[in-house]
Amino acid sequence: MTDLQTEQWETYLAGYAEILAGVADTGRRLTRDELEERRLFGEQAAEAGHSLRSLVRLHLDATRTSWPGRGATVSGADATGTVLAAVAQAVDAFAEGYERAQRLAVRQEEAARREFIDDLLYGRSDLGRLAERAERFGLVLSHAHAVAVAQGPEAYDDTAPVTRVVESALISRFGDRRVLITTKNGQLICIAPGDQDEVLTFFAKQAYAATDGNRVAVGRPQSGAGGVVHSYEEALTTLELADRLGLEEPVVRAADMLVYPVLARDRQAMADLVLSVLGPLREARGGAEPLLRTLEVYFDAGCTAAEAARRLTLSVRALTYRLDRIHQLTGANASDPVHRYTLQTAVIGARLLGWPAQEI
Incomplete structure (x- = not known):
């Protein structure tokens, strides 16, 4: 250890030998001011980046070399017990200050991380500055990124067990792949390089299991800082569309659903189409919903009557009757x-607009 290092470390022991001598002489405990001074030294040591283990060893070494001699008033076993109690007080106060500084540093890091996530996903802040900050969290925004969003039965934050389980699984599987796991608005989010689809697929699998089988949406890879925002918004839109369409797939990809935003873009035109084509179904006994559901399942089954009937728990004859009734009412x-x-x-369009449950 150099003279400079020795001098630096000894600053954390300032007054320590005098405290032990005073305790041995009077049998007193450490004063409030002495304890607070030890805490401050602990904070300074943490901020300087020293390990707590080394600092505790430093105190023990100093205890041995500074053990009060024959000048102490208190003697024998009483002196030993009194001094050891003082050592415990001093080291405990020092460790308390060290941990206090560590907790503050963690909170500051969490605040900086949360601010970065908010700026990244909302497209705020100067893009150049955002790119610099991104490197600190393992992202290189000059590359393309894709975002996956998982929703669950409850709101998640960065400290939630679900978040930790999924993050640990990804780290164990892929190590350092410049992947960021975070949360936003109660949803679990994964930001990964756009050319590493296997990471997002694995995230979707883990998130699906950890959130009790809830849906995950994956946005398309997009370039630049603005690309992260775009992919994130695509994933959110895809989640919303999947819910409105009543899709059963646990993982939905924006790339597979590009037609739906196009269809929904002109709401008035879509409403006109729905009412013009399907409006007559409201005249059926039981309303439009049963026949609308029949059409939906029929198309999902590839227009195979037997499969559609099975999914609806109907006979093929009953399904055929419904299709004929639809033909009679709509002319289609x-x-x-x-x-x-x-x-x-x-x-x-009816599913996107919520018809017939909602008037359009």
């Missing part, structure tokens, strides 16, 4: 290729 035949496209688009 679901088995006709020309009519089928119009009917299927109208069914999708």
Whole structure:
């Protein structure tokens, strides 16, 4: 250890030998001021980056070399017990200050991380400055990134058990892959390089299991800092669309659902289509919903009557009757290729607009 290092370390022991001597002489305990001074030394040592283990050893070494001699008033076993109690007080106060500084540093790091996440996902802050800050958290924003969002039965934050479980699984599997796991608005989020789809796939699998089978959406890879925002918003939109469409898939990808935002872009045109094509279904006994559901399942089954009937727990004859009734009411035949496209688009529009439960 150099003279400079020795001098630096000895600053944390200032007054320590005098305290032990005073305790041995009077049998007193450490004063409030002495304890607070030890705490301050502990904070300074933590801020300087020293390990607590080394600092405790430093105190023990100093205790041995500074052990009060024959000048102490208190003697024998009483003196030993009194001095050891003082050592315990001093070291405990020092460690308390050290831990206090560590907790403050962690809170400051968490605050900086949260501010960065907010700026990144909301597209705030100067992009150049954002890119510099991103490197601190393992992201290189000059590369393309994709964002996956997992929703669950409850709101998650960065300290939630679900977050820690998923993050640990990804670290164990992939190590340092410049992947960021975080939370936003109660949802679990994974930001990964755009060319590492296996990371997002694994995240989706882990998040699905950890959130009790809730849905995960994956945005498309996008370049730059603004690309992270774009991919994140795509994932959010995809989650919303999947809910509105009643999709059963646990993992949905924005790349597979690009047609739906296009269909929903002109809401008035879509509403006109739905009412014009499917509006007559409201005249059926039981309303439009049962026949609308029949069409939805029929199209999902690839227009195979037997499979659609099985999914609806109907006989093929009952399904055929429903399709005939739809033909009678709307004038559109679901088995006709020309009519089928119009009917299927109208069914999708109805789900996007929440019709017939909501008036449009």
